[in-house]
Amino acid sequence: MPKAAVYFEEIPLSQQTPETLTGAQIVVRLLERQGIRTLTGIPGGAILPIYDALSKSALLHHVLARHEQGGGFMAQGMARATGLPAVCMASSGPGATNLLTAIADAKLDSIPLVAITGQVPKPMIGTDAFQEVDTYGLSIPITKHNFLVGSADELLSIIPRAFCIAASGRPGPVLIDIPKDVQNQLVEVDEWPEPGRADRVPAPAAELIEAAAAMINAAARPILYLGGGVVHSGASGAAVALAEKARLPTVMTLMALGAMPVDHPLSLGMLGMHGARCTNLALDECDLLIAVGARFDDRATGKVAGFCPQAKIIHIDIDPSELDKIKTAHIGIAGDVGAALAMLLPAIETPARASWLARVTTLKAEHPLRMPGIDDPRTPYGLIRAVADCLDDQATITTDVGQHQMWVAQAYPLRRSRQWLTSGGLGTMGFGMPAAIGAALAEPQRTVVCFTGDGSILMNIQELVTAAEEDVNVKIVLMNNASLGLVFQQQTLFYGERIYASRFKGMPDFVRVAEGFGVPAIDLDRESDPPAALARALSSSGPMLIHASIAMHEQVLPMVPPGAANKEMIGG
Amino acid sequence: MNSIASTENQALSRTVLELDVNNHAGVMSHVVGLFSRRAYNVEGILVMPVGSGVTSRIWLLVNEDERLDQMVKQIEKLEDVLAVRRHGAEHEVFVRLEEFFR
Numbered sequence: 219m220p221k222a223a224v225y226f227e228e229i230p231l232s233q234q235t236p237e238t239l240t241g242a243q244i245v246v247r248l249l250e251r252q253g254i255r256t257l258t259g260i261p262g263g264a265i266l267p268i269y270d271a272l273s274k275s276a277l278l279h280h281v282l283a284r285h286e287q288g289g290g291f292m293a294q295g296m297a298r299a300t301g302l303p304a305v306c307m308a309s310s311g312p313g314a315t316n317l318l319t320a321i322a323d324a325k326l327d328s329i330p331l332v333a334i335t336g337q338v339p340k341p342m343i344g345t346d347a348f349q350e351v352d353t354y355g356l357s358i359p360i361t362k363h364n365f366l367v368g369s370a371d372e373l374l375s376i377i378p379r380a381f382c383i384a385a386s387g388r389p390g391p392v393l394i395d396i397p398k399d400v401q402n403q404l405v406e407v408d409e410w411p412e413p414g415r416a417d418r419v420p421a422p423a424a425e426l427i428e429a430a431a432a433m434i435n436a437a438a439r440p441i442l443y444l445g446g447g448v449v450h451s452g453a454s455g456a457a458v459a460l461a462e463k464a465r466l467p468t469v470m471t472l473m474a475l476g477a478m479p480v481d482h483p484l485s486l487g488m489l490g491m492h493g494a495r496c497t498n499l500a501l502d503e504c505d506l507l508i509a510v511g512a513r514f515d516d517r518a519t520g521k522v523a524g525f526c527p528q529a530k531i532i533h534i535d536i537d538p539s540e541l542d543k544i545k546t547a548h549i550g551i552a553g554d555v556g557a558a559l560a561m562l563l564p565a566i567e568t569p570a571r572a573s574w575l576a577r578v579t580t581l582k583a584e585h586p587l588r589m590p591g592i593d594d595p596r597t598p599y600g601l602i603r604a605v606a607d608c609l610d611d612q613a614t615i616t617t618d619v620g621q622h623q624m625w626v627a628q629a630y631p632l633r634r635s636r637q638w639l640t641s642g643g644l645g646t647m648g649f650g651m652p653a654a655i656g657a658a659l660a661e662p663q664r665t666v667v668c669f670t671g672d673g674s675i676l677m678n679i680q681e682l683v684t685a686a687e688e689d690v691n692v693k694i695v696l697m698n699n700a701s702l703g704l705v706f707q708q709q710t711l712f713y714g715e716r717i718y719a720s721r722f723k724g725m726p727d728f729v730r731v732a733e734g735f736g737v738p739a740i741d742l743d744r745e746s747d748p749p750a751a752l753a754r755a756l757s758s759s760g761p762m763l764i765h766a767s768i769a770m771h772e773q774v775l776p777m778v779p780p781g782a783a784n785k786e787m788i789g790g
Numbered sequence: 791m792n793s794i795a796s797t798e799n800q801a802l803s804r805t806v807l808e809l810d811v812n813n814h815a816g817v818m819s820h821v822v823g824l825f826s827r828r829a830y831n832v833e834g835i836l837v838m839p840v841g842s843g844v845t846s847r848i849w850l851l852v853n854e855d856e857r858l859d860q861m862v863k864q865i866e867k868l869e870d871v872l873a874v875r876r877h878g879a880e881h882e883v884f885v886r887l888e889e890f891f892r
């Protein structure tokens with residue numbers, strides 16, 4: 219983005235020390251030094267000094283969101299696509315509270331995010347001042363760590379520390395609340411701190427690795443269970459190598475999709491609530507479960523007592539508090555999963571495993587994921603397949619939350635780590651479109667496709683104008699079933715078909731809505747050749763909305779009823 | 791607390807946790823938040839600065855429960871917690887305090 223001419227005194231880029239700077243200028247300089255080039259946010263009174271300093275930065279491109287939650291999810295999109303901490307900003311009070319959902323979402327999916335909020339001046343804190351909320355208190359349970367900055371010189375340690383915490387170990391969001399008077403406070407800076415980087419993680423214990431290797435070598439029916447930690451660690455290559463060397467059928471959580479290509483012969487795809495029958499049935503039979511960067515989330519395990527009932531468990535995770543949290547591991551290994559896999563690999567023998575692999579092949583043949591309509595682009599699976607057919611593995615896929623999310627998780631041929639950005643832990647409707655904008659800002663060379671629903675898209679619809687303004691290469695595929703489909707499905711299956719508050723009576727004209735925001739749109743319903751229309755739309759540059767109606771009664775199957783064991787699947 | 795619950799509580803065995811923490815305004819909220827969000831009652835709390843006051847020591851008296859190991863791991867993850875030590879109920883710190891609660 220070209221910067222407007224700077225009329226005010228320029229901050230010298232040659233950074234001679236000592237310099238006398240305001241807290242706000244220090245924030246901006248530290249972000250520049252950190253390597254941040256794009257950040258998102260919305261200004262307001264309590265953060266205006268920082269925005270004033272930002273206006274003079276030649277390096278930082280500020281993307282103006284239209285709702286702080288949208289800004290937070292754009293930053294998440296950047297962080298999820300790259301693995302690097304990304305920054306979002308908000309003013310005090312409502313700006314900060316609007317950001318909270320995006321921060322909580324980052325916490326549950328372990329996404330490195332640095333949120334900077336303005337706060338009322340220190341002397342006014344605690345007086346119920348205009349736009350004062352206890353941002354620090356509100357953010358404690360949803361951040362990895364948070365700071366309330368007491369003076370401008372503290373920024374020199376807090377900001378690099380925040381990036382270090384966000385990126386170290388199990389990543390997560392960090393919030394820095396900066397009172398306005400601290401932003402305006404002048405301090406002399408003698409020396410700039412080093413940018414904050416991820417701390418080294420202690421190496422996994424060698425004797426545990428050895429024991430784990432022996433257990434894997436001795437297992438008759440092992441399964442490798444990959445979680446989002448594999449993606450965070452950049453360990454998908456190592457995970458696939460382990461699976462191949464030890465001949466391990468492999469399942470992935472929602473967060474790990476892409477870590478092993480779906481069409482890899484050892485892949486059993488996604489496990490859990492909407493996993494294929496063969497996947498959950500194989501888990502039910504396994505005698506060893508090797509959990510790598512996974513946390514035994516209830517959507518993955520179903521009723522815990524019924525999850526892999528015969529299996530011993532090896533659990534490798536960077537966060538020691540995940541070990542033994544849900545299931546007691548026979549071998550629990552704390553450490554970076556990439557490092558652990560690298561140590562494990564040489565100790566692994568290649569067994570024949572003929573009968574177990576044959577059994578898994580039989581299960582796959584007898585109980586595959588059924589995708590009715592896969593050849594018809596007017597059905598959910600068919601539409602997803604038709605979109606995939608227009609793209610290669612370089613495309614990035616985001617989703618919102620609902621049936622469409624699960625259909626895409628089941629049916630899209632994900633083959634690359636960080637190809638798949640979805641809100642897993644918090645399951646936040648409204649995530650998909652702003653996250654796609656963020657991913658496209660971070661990696662403009664890629665096509666970013668957001669699969670969304672008619673419910674979810676309305677939760678952050680305002681960011682369409684941001685997409686238009688930034689001219690990001692984001693294609694929004696809106697699967698319109700005129701309902702909160704996943705709720706509709708649950709009411710159909712588990713609440714005696716008492717459909718309530720899940721069927722929409724009013725329906726916006728989404729094509730006109732998009733066009734009104736400055737985003738071109740097509741309606742697949744009106745196209746005589748949907749695949750050709752999709753191919754044209756997806757190969758254009760810039761943002762585009764693709765509207766496609768699907769039937770309200772379509773269900774995501776199989777489905778494990780909430781609270782049931784995974785082998786008690788309905789349908790599919 | 792009703793009388794049944796309090797009798798039950800007496801029957802449970804107790805643990806004393808000793809935490810070394812950075813001494814600043816938010817630390818207590820971080821620590822007790824971990825307990826309150828899990829509806830895990832903290833029976834006793836004592837905090838005093840140590841030495842120059844850069845760090846503090848927090849003593850927590852809690853009921854033993856199958857979640858305690860997980861609680862300790864969660865406390866260890868807090869940025870401002872420097873160390874966590876576990877003691878049995880026989881630890882003197884709360885016993886000596888009892889005279890102020892008569």
Ligand SMILES: Cc1ncc(C[n+]2csc(CCOP(=O)(O)OP(=O)(O)O)c2C)c(N)n1
Pocket residue numbers: 618619620621622623645646647648670671672673674675697699701702703704705
């Ligand atoms: C912010 C938020 N509110 C409520 C929910 C509960 N919820 C989960 S899925 C869903 C329906 C989503 O509807 P839509 O986006 O149209 O997707 P569909 O299921 O129809 O594909 C709802 C309401 C949620 N996940 N997030």
Ligand SMILES: [Mg+2]
Pocket residue numbers: 620671672673697698699700701702703
């Ligand atoms: Mg819908």
